[in-house]
Ligand code: GDP
C-alpha cells in the first residue's frame with residue numbers, strides 16, 4: 009500500500025507540467041513560505057526534499073515572503089534549486105507592525121510571565137508578529153490574490169516519500185478545504201483565553217458553526233488521555249501548520265476573516281502566545297465541513313521533533329509509524345487518535 013488516495017489522480021507523466029508552459033495542467037496554486045535570509049541553508053534543504061519527492065514533476069511556483077528584503081544570494085540559491093518560477097515578496101508594513109491597540113508595556117509584562125512558564129519565544133516580538141501574520145494576514149498578500157490553493161513549507165523540514173500525483177488537483181477535484189500531516193496537543197499556557205474568546209465569537213455568530221464540525225476533537229467535552237491538560241475547554245488539539253495545504257478562499261471567506269478580526273482585537277497574539285496552528289485549526293474545525301479536511305497520510309514529513317512516516321515502499325529516511333524523534337517513538341502528544349475516533353479520515 010502506498011497510502012495515496014483512490015480515484016482518478018492527476019499524474020505528471022500523463023499531463024503537461026513543464027515549468028514554463030502557459031497551458032500546463034497545473035492548477036491555481038503555489039508553494040509558500042515566510043522565511044528569513046539567515047535561514048537560507050535550511051530552506052534549501054527543504055526545497056531539495058520537496059523537489060526530489062514531488063515538485064520536480066509538477067513545477068509549482070514558489071512564493072517567498074519576508075518582512076525585510078531578500079538578499080541576492082537568497083534569490084539566486086533558491087531559484088537554482090528548481091525549474092519552477094520563484095517570486096520574492098515583502099510583507100506590507102501594515103501587515104507586520106504590532107497593531108495600534110496593543111499596549112507594549114502590557115506585552116512586556118505578559119511576556120515575562122509566559123517566560124516563567126517556559127513558553128518558548130514569548131519575549132520575542134517578531135515571533136508573535138509571525139504567528140499573527142500566519143493566522144490572518146498571509147492570505148491578504150497581493151501576491152496571492154490570483155491563487156486558490158497554497159502549500160506552506162518551512163526551512164529545515166523533511167519529505168520522505170515519492171508522491172506522483174498533483175496534490176493541488178486532488179484538493180480541487182475533491183473540494184478539499186485543508187490538508188494536514190500531523191496533529192497534536194499544544195501548550196495550554198500559550199493559549200489560555202483562546203477558547204473563551206472563541207466561545208464569545210460563536211455566541212455572537214451562531215450560524216457560522218458548520219453542521220459537520222470537529223467539536224469533539226476541539227473541545228474538552230469528551231474523555232481525554234490523562235496527561236493532557238486542556239486550555240479552558242479547548243483540547244489544544246491542532247493541525248501542525250508548518251505543513252499545510254489549504255484553500256485560500258476559505259481563509260478569505262467571511263467566517264474565518266470575522267473570526268480572525270475578533271481574535272486580533274482581543275490581543276492574545278501579543279498578551280498570550282497564540283500560534284497560527286491552533287487558530288487555523290479552530291477556524292477549520294468550527295467553520296469548515298470536516299469531510300473536506302484531508303489527512304495526507306502518504307506525504308512523509310518531519311519538522312523537529314515530530315514525524316508523519318507512512319509504511320510504504322515509496323518512502324525512505326524515516327521509520328514507518330514513528331511520530332516522535334525522542335526516545336519514546338510514539339509520544340503522548342499525538343492528537344491523531346482522537347481525531348480518527350471523532351472526526352474520521354476523509
Ligand atoms: P517554530 O517552528 O515554531 O519553532 O518557528 P520558526 O522559527 O520555524 O518560524 C516559523 C516560520 O516563520 C519559519 O518559516 C520561519 O522562517 C518564519 N519566521 C519566523 N520569524 C520570522 C521573522 O521574524 N521574519 C521572517 N521573515 N520569517 C520568520
Ligand code: MN
Nearest residue numbers: 162163250311
Ligand atoms: Mn519551524
